[in-house]
Amino acid sequence: MNDTIEITRVEEAGGRGFEKVFAFLRARLLAGSLKPGDRLLPERDLAAHLGVSRPVVREALRALTMLGLVEIRDRVGTVVRRPDVGxxxxxxxxxxxxxxxxxxxxxxxxxxxxxxxxxxxxxxxxxxxxxxxxxxxxxxxxxxxxxxxxxxxxxxxxxxxxxxxxxxxxxxxxxxxxxxxxxxxxxxxxxxxxxxxxxxxxxxxxxxxxxxxxxxxxxxxxxxxxxxxxxxxxxxxxxxxxxxxxxxxxxxx
Amino acid sequence: MNDTIEITRVEEAGGRGFEKVFAFLRARLLAGSLKPGDRLLPERDLAAHLGVSRPVVREALRALTMLGLVEIRDRVGTVVRRPDVGxxxxxxxxxxxxxxxxxxxxxxxxxxxxxxxxxxxxxxxxxxxxxxxxxxxxxxxxxxxxxxxxxxxxxxxxxxxxxxxxxxxxxxxxxxxxxxxxxxxxxxxxxxxxxxxxxxxxxxxxxxxxxxxxxxxxxxxxxxxxxxxxxxxxxxxxxxxxxxxxxxxxxxx
DNA sequence: TGTCCGACCGTGGTCAGACCAATCAAGCAG
DNA sequence: CTGCTTGATTGGTCTGACCACGGTCGGACA
Structure with a gap:
């Protein structure tokens, strides 16, 4: 379980709000620094680190959920999933x-x-x-x-x-x-x-x-x-x- | 342009919050009462009619966007899209x-x-x-x-x-x-x-x-x-x- | 000493109200 | 009649808060 999300450059994503969060997580998933099984930071922390509000973070997480890349577990956390055609x-x-x-x-x-x-x-x-x-x-x-x-x-x-x-x-x-x-x-x-x-x-x-x-x-x-x-x-x-x-x-x- | 979304039975969706909104829109899309080109109700109205908050509505709309079924146009509205494999x-x-x-x-x-x-x-x-x-x-x-x-x-x-x-x-x-x-x-x-x-x-x-x-x-x-x-x-x-x-x-x- | 149970905390889920910015259209001025 | 202004509309975002429940950890009890 490795939740160390390096917040080296938060401003890397030019987009504002949703786009920023989505691009941030997408990049991590593509690069492989977020692997299946990893737990993401809590929504509140993600929001704080990326400088956006929690609803925006939730939108991004929901988007990733729709793509099957992530699974939001109620009262547990958000974990990276192994992609599934389903x-x-x-x-x-x-x-x-x-x-x-x-x-x-x-x-x-x-x-x-x-x-x-x-x-x-x-x-x-x-x-x-x-x-x-x-x-x-x-x-x-x-x-x-x-x-x-x-x-x-x-x-x-x-x-x-x-x-x-x-x-x-x-x-x-x-x-x-x-x-x-x-x-x-x-x-x-x-x-x-x-x-x-x-x-x-x-x-x-x-x-x-x-x-x-x-x-x-x-x-x-x-x-x-x-x-x-x-x-x-x-x-x-x-x-x-x-x-x-x-x-x-x-x-x- | 026909935005008449019949709100006959709002409670139809058993799920709470996000699930309710998503199921509501999904049903309309499946049934065909929402066709490509139609404009959805404004987020605020949708939230009010479904008895949920606006962030929740936005989550559902974002989810549909990910599925390519809907397009959110900034400061214009949300319109039903012709599904695109892209x-x-x-x-x-x-x-x-x-x-x-x-x-x-x-x-x-x-x-x-x-x-x-x-x-x-x-x-x-x-x-x-x-x-x-x-x-x-x-x-x-x-x-x-x-x-x-x-x-x-x-x-x-x-x-x-x-x-x-x-x-x-x-x-x-x-x-x-x-x-x-x-x-x-x-x-x-x-x-x-x-x-x-x-x-x-x-x-x-x-x-x-x-x-x-x-x-x-x-x-x-x-x-x-x-x-x-x-x-x-x-x-x-x-x-x-x-x-x-x-x-x-x-x-x- | 070891086990079990309960309180606390963290987490996602949701809500309410508010402000901003850009769009669109109606109304006003020329 | 045309072109500009202006206000209502709408999405985008923020703030701060409350709820319900799973996990954890410490204390009580066997």
Whole structure:
């Protein structure tokens, strides 16, 4: 624990107020004189040393918190954190919500992430990952007739796949999109469940996805997953126009 | 300009202080009732309406600023911004400095985005897209011996592919990734260019990618791109251990 | 002698009110 | 009608204070 923040040149930061504090801490973090685990000076001391008020210091610390560089522990202090991609969750969630009002657009990104994830999952999933995936798979069939629980089970299964890819970044991106997609896909399943082919779609497809991952076959996993998405997309399109689905035809090809 | 922020239920956010304000604004942004261009209420009004003090409001606004969702204009007001990946610069700069293993993780996400993008590009690229892609392709060969310009041309080509996918979300995500990867891959090209096989790799591969897109063949485009990444990865690995590259062997298979 | 508990202090979290400076727009003078 | 002045608005900052709770340390008790 080394809180020795050298206050050699306080005036180094030309900016006033917030900018000064932020630049000061940023420089320390970049230079490495502040390493993960270190505790910063108390807010009051920082304010005094930098010649600014405490609210300004708090703004700067809050900013660093948003960047995931620092963690403010209530009544304990502010400690330097090891950077974590998870911090970007807020950004992507809100950014995607705004820039892409087109759900289909976000869906493409989801497909991108998940297809890559399932490839990686097939390569590097641990036994524990596979067990969790299996558990998620087992929950799909019992909930097949319950729209709410069924959607949850479905989502959980897909999320397990991404988790099995063992890539923090992919998980973050996936979660960010899930928030958006859940909002829009929530009600659709109710419409879809009336189709008989849905049972096949939901149960068999997920089983095949699971098998592909277990078989350690990235190519097949990717292919099956894309097919899965394509059929789901077709279901939704048919549902939108009130037609009876013909997904079984497509499956036959 | 619509600043009518409905203050129907102020107590909706259970959190206290900062959390309350942040959650309040976050919800508005997610729901879309706050759109880019809108001006928020003045800090004083916001504080009064939410029942918190002004410093707390400023903390929340500063947090949103860090996320690039909002822009505080001195003595003018706080306006909602169109999210911009540039904000991630701060994060990645510091994050990469501390954990190098993150680069590989982000690379996986990049592959995910770009492979999906090239599929879409093959399907829906416009003639203008293809022309721009062609222009980018033509700049690769002349810059083959210039590390800096060559890297730029390479990046530009890949970026054009993503742009041709006509998916805002994919572009946003890709740009975010590019920020990181450019930083880490910058110096590598210098090492790599000494390998004779690099000319083939850089020129032929990109030409094949272009052809696949023009041919409107998503499957082939995806396959070629994955191969492209795999070979590049192998180059880097070989370079790392100082071996002579054997990518030509791999190409022959 | 050793252990446990409680009071104190430091810390972040928050509040209230105030002053400054620059912007923007309305009102005034030309 | 134009150009300048002026005042209200708004963000930027400061001061000083209070609260609640985790950590620490010393004293009481077994």
């Amino acid at each position: 911090v970007l969750n807020d950004f992507f969630t809100l950014a995607i919500a705004q820039s892409a009002d087109l759900v289909d657009d976000v869906m493409q990104a989801r497909i991108a992430i998940e297809c890559q994830a399932i490839r990686l999952a097939a390569e590097r999933a641990t036994v524990a990952d596979l067990e969790r995936l299996r558990a998620a798979l087992d929950r799909i069939e019992p909930t097949i007739d319950d729209p709410a629980a069924g959607a949850r089970a479905d989502y959980e299964f897909h999320r397990r796949i991404v988790a099995a890819a063992r890539s923090e970044t992919l998980v973050v991106l996936y979660d960010a999109m899930a928030e958006v997609l859940l909002r829009s896909h929530a009600g659709r399943r109710r419409t879809l469940e009336s189709f008989g082919a849905m049972r096949t779609y939901l149960i068999d497809d997920h089983r095949r996805l699971f098998d592909a991952v277990v078989s350690r076959d990235p190519e097949r996993a990717d292919r099956v997953l894309r097919d899965h998405f394509a059929i789901g997309d077709e279901f939704r399109r048919k549902a939108a126009v009130g037609e009876a689905p013909t997904a079984t035809d497509r499956r036959a090809t | 904000v991630l610069n701060d994060f990645f700069t510091l994050a990469i400095a501390q954990s190098a293993d993150l680069v590989d993780d982000v690379m996986q996400a990049r592959i995910a985005i770009e492979c999906q993008a090239i599929r879409l590009a093959a399907e829906r690229a416009t003639v203008a897209d293809l022309e721009r892609l062609r222009a980018a392709l033509d700049r690769i060969e002349p810059t083959i011996d210039d590390p800096a310009a060559g890297a730029r041309a390479d990046y530009e080509f890949h970026r054009r592919i993503v742009a041709a996918a006509r998916s805002e979300t994919l572009v946003v995500l890709y740009d975010a990734m590019a920020e990181v990867l450019l930083r880490s891959h910058a110096g590598r090209r210098r090492t790599l260019e000494s390998f004779g096989a690099m000319r083939t790799y850089l020129i032929d591969d990109h030409r094949r990618l272009f052809d696949a897109v023009v041919s409107r063949d998503p499957e082939r485009a995806d396959r070629v791109l994955r191969d492209h990444f795999a070979i590049g990865d192998e180059f880097r690995r070989k370079a790392a251990v100082g071996e002579a590259p054997t990518a030509t062997d791999r190409r022959a298979t």
